[in-house]
Amino acid sequence: MDKLQFAIIGCGRIGQRHAGHIESVGKLAAVCDIDVVKAGELGKKFNARIYKSIDDLLAAEKKLDVVAVCTPNGLHAEHSIKSLKAGIHVLCEKPMALSAKDCGEMIKTAEKTNRRLFVVKQNRFNPPVEAVKKLIDEERLGKIFSVQLNCFWNRDAQYYYKSWKGTKALDGGTLYTQFSHFIDLLYWMIGDVKQAKAFTGNFAHQGIIEFEDTGVVILEFDNGAIGSINYTVNSYKKNMEGSLTIFGEKGTVKIGGQYLNVLEYQNIEGYEIKNLPEGNKPNDYGNYQGSMSNHDKVYQNLLEVLTNNAAVSANSFEGFKTVEIIEKIYSAAQSK
16 A cells, blocks of 8 residues: 655644654655745755645645644634535644534535545543543443543744734634643533633733633533643743543542643442553643643544555544633633
């Protein structure tokens, strides 16, 4: 079987990370970025053809199997839809888009073109996350009463300097860029959100970003559970915590660390999680760190889906639901 042919749209740090993992499952055939220096450097490194616009790439490349969309958040929908209409499968970075409406259009296009639309949700592969998800699926925690999600990271002025990050149009908000993976895990483990109440504020980034740097959220889930989210990018100097605590009738568990990468607490009726494998290290971007580096598992799943019709690790509807929940939270914050 011939290797899958990939293209990357967006050659920044996350696009560069994708490139290395693509080579383990296929061939990086083409790259694209409006910054010709970034595109040129990545293209030369992987012997890939170089383009400045997605339209030029799609017009010229007729043998692509998958496009990885690694552009700013506000461009995900446009670039994914164009690629799908060209008859190419899409792997879209998080968040899927900046509105549920755009997510819906992406899904409709994938269905109409009979192409796959994958969404990157690599934190689902964290060993403690997989173990706790298994607990919930097997109903070992019984009825879920409540959950608490803490997201305490640091993003200083340098992170946003001369960048699309921090803009409403291309970034969207702290929940989209920093913590959408965490919102995804809430939905994946606990279920859909019935209603939200929220307070947000910009305390330390006035004149730097166009949205909040901190939020406190109360949630009611469809299954009757309640939950809270406390999030900020004002943790002093460095990331502090990324944790999820779940309280059920038959047990309590806490996934913690800085990136939901450590099983910090468990007390479960008649059961104990043992011998968890060590997870991958967090993505390291020099001045800051991000979520866990599980893109290798994302690409392995993509390969299995396209070649063996395996189950997808995160489907486009789940990407849509993450965005819908974030919209619900921001709407609640605006209406307070």
